[in-house]
Amino acid sequence: MTNNDLTFTTLGSGVMGCAIMGGIMASLIELRSGKEIPQDDTPSHLPGKFIACDMRKEAETQVQNALGHYKLPLTTLTNENLRGTKEADIILLACKPWAFKDVLGAEGMKEALAGKLLISILAGVTAEQIEEFLYDNDASAQYKCHIVKVMPNTASMVRESTTVIAARNPPLPETQLTLATWIFSRIGRVAHLPASVMDAATALVGSGPAFVAVMLEAMADGAVAMGIPRAEAQMMAAQTMRGTAALVLNGEHPAILKDKVCTPGGCTIGGIMAMEEAGVRGGVSRAIREATMVSSKLGQGVAGSNVNGTWR
Numbered sequence: 569m570t571n572n573d574l575t576f577t578t579l580g581s582g583v584m585g586c587a588i589m590g591g592i593m594a595s596l597i598e599l600r601s602g603k604e605i606p607q608d609d610t611p612s613h614l615p616g617k618f619i620a621c622d623m624r625k626e627a628e629t630q631v632q633n634a635l636g637h638y639k640l641p642l643t644t645l646t647n648e649n650l651r652g653t654k655e656a657d658i659i660l661l662a663c664k665p666w667a668f669k670d671v672l673g674a675e676g677m678k679e680a681l682a683g684k685l686l687i688s689i690l691a692g693v694t695a696e697q698i699e700e701f702l703y704d705n706d707a708s709a710q711y712k713c714h715i716v717k718v719m720p721n722t723a724s725m726v727r728e729s730t731t732v733i734a735a736r737n738p739p740l741p742e743t744q745l746t747l748a749t750w751i752f753s754r755i756g757r758v759a760h761l762p763a764s765v766m767d768a769a770t771a772l773v774g775s776g777p778a779f780v781a782v783m784l785e786a787m788a789d790g791a792v793a794m795g796i797p798r799a800e801a802q803m804m805a806a807q808t809m810r811g812t813a814a815l816v817l818n819g820e821h822p823a824i825l826k827d828k829v830c831t832p833g834g835c836t837i838g839g840i841m842a843m844e845e846a847g848v849r850g851g852v853s854r855a856i857r858e859a860t861m862v863s864s865k866l867g868q869g870v871a872g873s874n875v876n877g878t879w880r
């Protein structure tokens with residue numbers, strides 16, 4: 569038996585705040601309709617009420633436009649992070665990475681967070697950084713919140729995210745970890761990894777949709793150049809990526825998959841040779857390494873600073 573008596577608040581309701589709330593809402597609707605059946609690991613208390621906080625008034629309209637159609641209890645607040653946090657059981661920190669001290673350092677915030685689950689999706693900011701900022705490394709601080717760093721991606725909106733949950737030492741209480749895992753497994757696949765690889769995880773799964781979109785667009789452009797109409801080319805490129813991903817998730821090794829497509833003397837190996845000449849492999853893997861390094865600097869930035877290219 570589950571109760572939808574928890575309130576889920578986002579501090580920052582932009583692209584990701586909306587995507588994650590949207591994914592959770594879609595999942596709750598499926599649970600209610602019986603399309604999804606509660607599993608053994610379904611927590612007894614689930615979110616049922618949502619509060620979207622932002623500092624921009626326009627965010628209220630954007631949130632309502634994106635999520636209003638789910639018809640679940642949803643409140644939008646502008647410049648009322650404290651109220652949203654006081655009313656919350658679970659708080660999603662989804663502002664810009666360099667804004668976290670402004671958000672969490674506000675008067676009364678520490679008290680409002682006490683005992684609650686604080687999920688941070690901020691690139692480049694560790695759970696330890698947040699803990700140190702809030703409690704100044706005071707291990708005996710009363711009524712701490714439980715902080716977990718996770719890295720989802722924008723496909724949360726369509727429940728196809730890949731989310732990495734960072735391990736904590738000491739670990740999160742079991743109930744809180746189960747709840748965080750449940751939330752993100754409703755909106756895609758979840759991996760648990762050491763905190764030390766979270767910047768690489770940010771590059772791979774957080775930034776990944778942008779990298780894949782560039783490749784998708786390039787494939788579609790090539791097809792348009794060769795006469796296929798744009799809409800069809802885009803759909804065909806996307807479905808080809810989905811099919812390839814499904815084969816790999818089904819256990820096929822990417823190198824074997826590639827070899828199977830390359831008929832000897834055929835057109836695919838011709839195309840692969842062109843990709844190798846252009847250094848596509850090196851360029852793509854370099855993008856992951858570059859994004860990892862930039863991510864590692866994002867939590868140290870201040871608003872308006874640009875850490876791209878500053879780490880060398």
Ligand SMILES: NC(=O)C1=CN([C@@H]2O[C@H](COP(=O)(O)OP(=O)(O)OC[C@H]3O[C@@H](n4cnc5c(N)ncnc54)[C@H](OP(=O)(O)O)[C@@H]3O)[C@@H](O)[C@H]2O)C=CC1
Binds near residue numbers: 585621622627662691
């Ligand atoms: N976009 C993505 O695909 C992913 C992003 N992330 C992480 O998620 C976080 C959010 O990213 P994203 O959704 O893209 O960013 P957005 O800019 O779309 O959303 C962040 C929102 O938070 C608002 N905000 C800033 N300061 C405050 C504040 N003090 N109180 C309340 N709201 C505030 C911003 O307002 P304003 O615009 O005025 O600053 C903005 O509306 C980032 O930390 C990013 O690293 C993680 C994974 C993937």
Ligand SMILES: O=C(O)[C@@H]1CCC=N1
Binds near residue numbers: 691
């Ligand atoms: O580009 C960024 O900084 C964020 C983090 C991962 C995806 N978008």
